[in-house]
Amino acid sequence: MTPDQILKLPSMPAASPSYPMGPYRFINREFMIVTYETDPELLRMAVPEPLVPNADSHVLYEWIRMPDSSGFGDYTESGIVIPCTYNGEPVNYTAQMYLDDEPPISGGREIWGFPKKYAFPKLETCSDTLTGTLHYAGQMVAMGTMGYKHQVAPGGVEAQAKGMTRTSVNLKIIPDVDGSQKICQLVAYNLTDITVKGVWISPARLHLVPHVNAPVADLPVKKIIGGKHFISDLTLPHGRVLFDYLKEA
Amino acid sequence: MQKSDVKALPSMPLQSPTYPRGPYRFSQRQYMIIHYKTDPAAIREALPEPLVPDGDTVAVQWLDLPDGEGFGAYSAAAQVIPCTFNGEKCNFISQMYVDNSPPLAGGREIWGYPMKYGQAKLGVNGDTLTGTLHYATQSVANGTMVYKHDAFRKDHSAEIESLARTQVTLKMIPDIDGTPAIAQLVAINFTDVVIHGAWTGRARLELIPSVNCPLADLPVHHVVGGNHMVTDMTLPYGRVIHDYLAK
Helix, strand or coil: CCHHHHHCCCCCCCCCCCCCCCCEEEEEEEEEEEEEECCHHHHHHHCCCCCEECCCCEEEEEEEEEEEECCCEEEEEEEEEEEEEECCEEEEEEEEEEECCHHHHHHHHHHHCCCEEECEEEEEEECCEEEEEEEECCEEEEEEEEECCCEECCCHHHHHHHHCCCEEEEEEEEECCCCCEEEEEEEEECCEEEEEEEEEEECEEEEECCCCCCCHHHCCCCEEEEEEEEEEEEEECCCEEEEEHHHHC | CCHHHHCCCCCCCCCCCCCCCCCEEEEEEEEEEEEEECCHHHHHHHCCCCCEECCCEEEEEEEEEEEECCCEEEEEEEEEEEEEECCEEEEEEEEEEECCHHHHHHHHHHHCCCEEECEEEEEEECCEEEEEEEECCEEEEEEEEECCCCCCCCCCHHHHHHHHCEEEEEEEEECCCCCEEEEEEEEECCEEEEEEEEEEECEEEEECCCCCCCHHHCCCCEEEEEEEEEEEEEECCCEEEEECCCC
16 A cells, blocks of 8 residues: 555545545434533533633533434434534534444544544434433433424424534544644534424423433533424535644643 | 643543543453465555565454453454564554444544454353454454463463564544544554463454455465463553654
């Protein structure tokens, strides 16, 4: 294998790269998002400066079913997103993510700095209940439930598609071979080519179990705001560096 | 979290770093290594330049890691290609499969170990030391070896030498725009190696073609033999021996 071939590799291993070059297209991506209010002080600790957490102390707990993802396959994801601002611009900061498929874990971490770990999330319709669960290292750490298609969300699919163009932000950390930080950045990306096929709201409940390596319960549920369920097609493109800790901090 | 605390994090995520700082000590690390002859042209294709093939014998190994500091308990399988770098003998790790997040993410991100998620298993079934590997639900490798046939051999110098040999990985990490941010050959040497037991013996190996777990791309022409070892060792940080992005 020549240096030219090596520099064209999208990822490791050279023998069969974990993920191909992006962008990545997702078809029929199904979301359940339970919005809740948490403790403002704990929220501040979970958000890296210079991001500022939202004034309402809202947290989004998500399950995402991805049956058809180019380059990645068929998998499910669960995690925590915190609405924040960066220089006054509203952004969504992804704090924790758990999924059951290696290429999107490796690619997610290595390209965009998604804070992903391997675990077993599930999103399914169980009789009358849209149900999300998350198991980490053999233990259940999260369960969310909402009513099934009770009410179309205000604004419908157009408003939902517009909301999904909001900038998302991750904290990307990649060590050097000596363990020091090689990359430490806030990175941003925006989903493109979004089609929403349906969006519903309903009451919801969320149960988070304390676990040291999947600490979803570190942002405790003080009050449930509500649940949202939607299905969409979308494209995940490459991103941009917002803030470089090794140069600016 | 303050910026200075962000800069002190060993890994993502901020709220529960996937792996702590190294080095990493392994206790009772058990190996089954099956050496086999394969196609020299396939070796040449799998080896990144400037590494040079060292013979036509490669290995598939299974590892049982019941006690890995910072990582926990897990299993792994790997393909290893003997080679030389500037004349020094080393082992290029071309593929590796593990069933645990911290070594998977840390292995890729620190050293560039070419790890994917696969379910390897190493155990004793009746009279047979047995390694299996499943990837995406399918069986992709089966290795078997006789169990401790040379139990009274005292000289472990060959095993000590093989564990001292420099490991080399190709570390590739993209930038946020998809272009390579890191493209390096990384060298790693275990330290503080203890051999609790080491055995050799007859072995067989079956590799099944699978696109995302292509061990069989280095086909088995002839099995040379097996090594079985129980060891303790420390995995330290590595060093960059070649940078493909350096001008």
